[in-house]
Amino acid sequence: MTPSSPSRIPSIDTHATIEATIDVIAESESSSEFSSVKPNHPAPALTDFQDSSERNSSALAVTAGGNFASVLAPLTPEKFSQVVNDVEQRLRIVNQTLGMLNTDFDVILDEMLQAIRGKIGELLSADRTTIFLLDADKNQLWTNVPSEDGKNIEIRISTEPTSIAGEVATYGHIVNIPFDFFDDPRSAQAKKQFERTGYRTYSMLAMPLLNDNDQLVAVVQLINKLRIIDPSVPLEESVDRVGFTEEDQALFAQFAPSMRLILESSQAFYSAAQKQRAADALMKAAMSLGQSLDLEATLKKVMDEAKLLMNADRSTLWLIDRDRNDLWTQIVDHYGLTKELRVPMGVGYAGRVAITGEVLNIPFDLYEHPDANNSKKFDQANGYRTCSLLCMPIFNSNKELIGVTQLVNKIQRGDFPEYDPNTWPASPERFKASFNGNDEEFMKVFNVQAGVALENAKLFAKVKQEQQMQKDILRSLSDGVISTDKYGKIIAANERAYDLLGVGNALLEGKSVYELINIEKANFTKWFETSLEGSDEKSRKQYYPDQTLRSTDGEQHSINISINTMSEGDEGEGVRGALVVMEDISQEKRLKSTMYRYMTQELAEQLLAGGDAKMGGDRKEVSVLFSDIRSYTTITESLTAEDVVMMLNEYFETMVEAVFNYKGTLDKYIGDAIMAVFGSPLPIPDHAWMAVQTAIDMRHRLKEFNIKRLEKLKPQNQKEIDMATIKIGIGINSDTVISGNIGSTRRMEFTAIGDGVNLGSRLEGASKQYGTDAIISETTYNLCSDRIWVRELDRIQVKGKNQPVSVYELIGLKSEPLTEIQTRIIEHYHTAREHYLTRKFSKAVAEFAEVLELDKNNKAANIHITRCQHFLLNAPEDDWDGVWRMTEK
Numbered sequence: 001m002t003p004s005s006p007s008r009i010p011s012i013d014t015h016a017t018i019e020a021t022i023d024v025i026a027e028s029e030s031s032s033e034f035s036s037v038k039p040n041h042p043a044p045a046l047t048d049f050q051d052s053s054e055r056n057s058s059a060l061a062v063t064a065g066g067n068f069a070s071v072l073a074p075l076t077p078e079k080f081s082q083v084v085n086d087v088e089q090r091l092r093i094v095n096q097t098l099g100m101l102n103t104d105f106d107v108i109l110d111e112m113l114q115a116i117r118g119k120i121g122e123l124l125s126a127d128r129t130t131i132f133l134l135d136a137d138k139n140q141l142w143t144n145v146p147s148e149d150g151k152n153i154e155i156r157i158s159t160e161p162t163s164i165a166g167e168v169a170t171y172g173h174i175v176n177i178p179f180d181f182f183d184d185p186r187s188a189q190a191k192k193q194f195e196r197t198g199y200r201t202y203s204m205l206a207m208p209l210l211n212d213n214d215q216l217v218a219v220v221q222l223i224n225k226l227r228i229i230d231p232s233v234p235l236e237e238s239v240d241r242v243g244f245t246e247e248d249q250a251l252f253a254q255f256a257p258s259m260r261l262i263l264e265s266s267q268a269f270y271s272a273a274q275k276q277r278a279a280d281a282l283m284k285a286a287m288s289l290g291q292s293l294d295l296e297a298t299l300k301k302v303m304d305e306a307k308l309l310m311n312a313d314r315s316t317l318w319l320i321d322r323d324r325n326d327l328w329t330q331i332v333d334h335y336g337l338t339k340e341l342r343v344p345m346g347v348g349y350a351g352r353v354a355i356t357g358e359v360l361n362i363p364f365d366l367y368e369h370p371d372a373n374n375s376k377k378f379d380q381a382n383g384y385r386t387c388s389l390l391c392m393p394i395f396n397s398n399k400e401l402i403g404v405t406q407l408v409n410k411i412q413r414g415d416f417p418e419y420d421p422n423t424w425p426a427s428p429e430r431f432k433a434s435f436n437g438n439d440e441e442f443m444k445v446f447n448v449q450a451g452v453a454l455e456n457a458k459l460f461a462k463v464k465q466e467q468q469m470q471k472d473i474l475r476s477l478s479d480g481v482i483s484t485d486k487y488g489k490i491i492a493a494n495e496r497a498y499d500l501l502g503v504g505n506a507l508l509e510g511k512s513v514y515e516l517i518n519i520e521k522a523n524f525t526k527w528f529e530t531s532l533e534g535s536d537e538k539s540r541k542q543y544y545p546d547q548t549l550r551s552t553d554g555e556q557h558s559i560n561i562s563i564n565t566m567s568e569g570d571e572g573e574g575v576r577g578a579l580v581v582m583e584d585i586s587q588e589k590r591l592k593s594t595m596y597r598y599m600t601q602e603l604a605e606q607l608l609a610g611g612d613a614k615m616g617g618d619r620k621e622v623s624v625l626f627s628d629i630r631s632y633t634t635i636t637e638s639l640t641a642e643d644v645v646m647m648l649n650e651y652f653e654t655m656v657e658a659v660f661n662y663k664g665t666l667d668k669y670i671g672d673a674i675m676a677v678f679g680s681p682l683p684i685p686d687h688a689w690m691a692v693q694t695a696i697d698m699r700h701r702l703k704e705f706n707i708k709r710l711e712k713l714k715p716q717n718q719k720e721i722d723m724a725t726i727k728i729g730i731g732i733n734s735d736t737v738i739s740g741n742i743g744s745t746r747r748m749e750f751t752a753i754g755d756g757v758n759l760g761s762r763l764e765g766a767s768k769q770y771g772t773d774a775i776i777s778e779t780t781y782n783l784c785s786d787r788i789w790v791r792e793l794d795r796i797q798v799k800g801k802n803q804p805v806s807v808y809e810l811i812g813l814k815s816e817p818l819t820e821i822q823t824r825i826i827e828h829y830h831t832a833r834e835h836y837l838t839r840k841f842s843k844a845v846a847e848f849a850e851v852l853e854l855d856k857n858n859k860a861a862n863i864h865i866t867r868c869q870h871f872l873l874n875a876p877e878d879d880w881d882g883v884w885r886m887t888e889k
Contacts, residue, residue: 110144112266116259124248125229126205126222127239132157132165133218133267137436141165141219154413156432165219168206172216175206178243179225200235203243207252209260217260217267220252306405306446310390310439313409313431317394318343318350319454320402327354327404348374350404353391357401360391363434364410365427376425383421385409387431392443394451402454405447410435480559480582483566486532486575488513500559500582502551513580519561520548531563532575540565540575549582558585620680623691623734623780624757625664626764627655627698628673630727638723647709648672651726654705658697662690667751673764677752680739688734688783695730695774695810702728730774731763732810734783755801762798763807766886770794771859774810781808789818791826792833793860797885804883809860825854829861837882839875841868 113131121129132141135156142156161167164175181187181201190201206221225248228238307315318327321342327350328342346355349371353360362369364387367376375386388410394403409431416430480497484490493508501508501516508516517524527542534540542563549557560583568574629635629651636644652674656666659676663684667675676694679687706725715721735756759777767775770793781790790808797804811822818826832847845868851861867884 112262113144116262120220120252120259121222124205124222124244124252125226125240126244127224127226127235128222130165130221130223131218131263132169132221133263134159134169134216137438138434141169156412159216164204164206165221168208168219168221169216172208172210172214174208174249175204176244176249177204179203179239179241202235202239205244205248207249207256209256209263211260211264218263306407306443306450309442309446310407310435311411312390312407312435313411315408316350316406317450318354318404318406320345320354320404327351349389349391350406353393353404354401357393357395359393359440360389361435361440362389364388364432367425367427380424383424385419385421385424385427385431387427388434390435390439390443392440392447394447394454396451396455402451402458405443405450407435407439407443410439478584480580480584482508482513482580482582483577484513484580485577488528488578490516491577496584497582500549500551500557500584502553502555504553516552517561517580517582518550519544520550520556522547524561527561528563528578528580531565531578534565546585557582559583560585618738618740619736620683620739620752621687621734622677622679622737622739622752622756623687623732623783624667624737624752624760625659625676625678625691625694625730625732626673626761627695627728627730628671628764630729630768632672635723635726651705654701655698658694658701661697662694664690664694675757675761677737677739680737680752686784688732688780689787691732691734691780692776692784692788692810693813695732695776696813698728698730699773702726728773729764729767730810731760731765731767731776732774732780733757733760733763733777734780735759759798759801759805762801762886766796766798766807769859770807770809770863771857772809775807776810778806778808781806787814788812789814789822789826791829791860795883797883799886804881821854825851825858828854832861832864836864836868839871839880841872844868845872 113133117129117131120126120131130143130145132143134140135142138156139159140156141159142154144154157163158166159169161170164177168175177184179202181190181203187201194200201223203225204221204223205225206219208216209218209220211217222244224235225240225242225244226238227240230238304315306312306317316329316331318329320326321328324342326342326344328340330338331341343351345351349360349362366372366386366389378384379386386408388408390407390410392405393401394405396402410433412430412433416428419428419430477494477496480494480500482490482493482497490508490511490513498504498508503516513528514525522544527544531540531542543560544562545560547559547561549559549561551557562581562583564579564581565575566577566579568576639647652669655674659666659674662678664676664678665680667677669675676691678684678690678694684690709726710721710724713720713724715724733756735754737752737754737756739752763775763777767773772793775793776790781788789811791811793807793809795804795806811818811826828847828850832844832851835841835844835847845865848861848865848868851858852865855861
């Protein structure tokens, strides 16, 4: 029998039941012969348990109403034996009735135990008396004893012979330890008890109560035989200096069989009441689960009902997500908010059950389990103490494992303080219990009901989700969507369709699509019927671009209209209706669609909101960036057309992302080249700085792009490596340009035009001549000179431009320091340039040669050495200004 907290269901009045039992005793008038049981010889032993009640409390124990103990109090041994025999007969009949009732018989059992314990202590002159009942499921002896505050505390000890009561339970014989108990060599634990509580054990008698099959029912333990029955006299003066005698054992044996039958009947009452409560709780849980189709509500009901049913401290329902191969549940945090928690399959106790599909029952103490390390860490972090655990699988109607119920910490019956996290890892008294076989059986039935409820709730949730998804899809579409039956009657329409047709709040469902859709200079009815009557897939899918829809309220909309039939079956046989889609291609939408192609959505929305997205251009201060792939033609000669397209797509994807990351606008693709503008259509004060950061980012991205490309192509030699490696050139110029949307209302593009744009393109081309990957103009350099490392390459005059311009190699950002070699190259190169511009060509050659010593592939130094050698043989004109005039683009 496993005691549990009393269920306060007012189906039977507890005191009325007590009074009825007392009436049975009072009506007993005839005496019966005492039963004779031959006692076993006493065996010396040591007890590790002492009743915590006050001295003589067993003799003074009284029920809440005071009736049961008061009736027993005046009885003599002969009368007591007669009474218990009569009670036994009456209880056999009452047992058949009460066993089927939902009653608080655990309270009745407590009352009976206290009264019987008090009477035994009185008859045998014992200072303290304890009756240990057997819990066969747990191999434990248990009893309830009153605490100092008057509440009952449940005590449990093992049936193993590690204590006096355990020895009696194991061997079934009487243990009688006479005065003085402390002289016994096994009294160490009793002495510690004396030091801790101050209660002294002088003598002890422990006797088994066996049934007709010699199976243990209970163990009765009496402590300290008294010669003076007076609570005011100190124990050491009132205790009997002999101890319990054989006469005491014989007296106990006279009424032991009847007392044993009373206890058996009482336990039967208790067991029946407990099972009835559990059955009622299970029925209530099943009804509760069956009333909800909402998954979230069902989850909560399953957890609440399971916890109540099993008298657990915590309960969790884990559902299996096969798609993500994990388990999930919903928990309420400290703020009362519901959040989702997920764990991988196979992880933790619940995860293990989700894999095996087998019951996992870990009794007290879980921390002694070999796999308890994770639980200890989790408990310590969350201020909890896990003592016992029951995890059981949930199957659906197809015998598929769909979830796991997890019950944590079986709660002991009795009044115990709430768990204090500060005592971790000590186990609280209220959690020193385990889930047993009965719990498993009840949960198995409960999980069947939970499986059905969850299956229904998940199906309902899926239907709701699909319905909501369809609504959300239709509502989010910017196109008008209308579904009809095969006669053209409207079944459903989204909000955008209402707007385009201009019907206001009028209901479209049930109306004819022929009457509502009016296309100028076209016959919609013919299009619709052609689609419905189509004999092949092509004719069933009609598409008519750039049409004018005249709405009911007189407005006009430019739309692309498509009509697609809907089939009746999965095989496409028969037509059950059609889907009409009207795509709005008004000027605003065309403009938005165009803008999304060359700038971020955030920037496009900002322009539209500010009214700056218009046809035409404005003068704006911008920085223009050009980049293209070096030796593009040579690279593509060895590739198929499909490979070329794939390579360009991957390359453009990462490079355009760099442009967008620094607020740039994509102007256009020119073959393998990219043109980007910074500072238009919305102004950017730091447009030059954004452009040079983009160039540096492109350099880093190209390195990653080439690494992935080489891993994919796996070149076998240096030539193949060189062919597979992509190199780019970048040119940046900052200037005033004309920038804006150029084109027609039906087709427009954003672009920038002007000399500043042309110079940016020329610089990109010049980067190849100077052997560097990025060149910026002097205007760009002047705008962000304090934040970048550069090398002044040359002063040039590009084709088509009269004014010369200084150009710089973009080496890096000053947030990243230069290497020693880079610093020396810049110093030698700049010194060489000073000699070059002052016509000291021999000194210039020497300095440029120092650059080549550091970097033999420095093309800019080689170019200048060639020029110096030319000027050494052919001196420049007197008006030579050091500008190099480029004759090619």
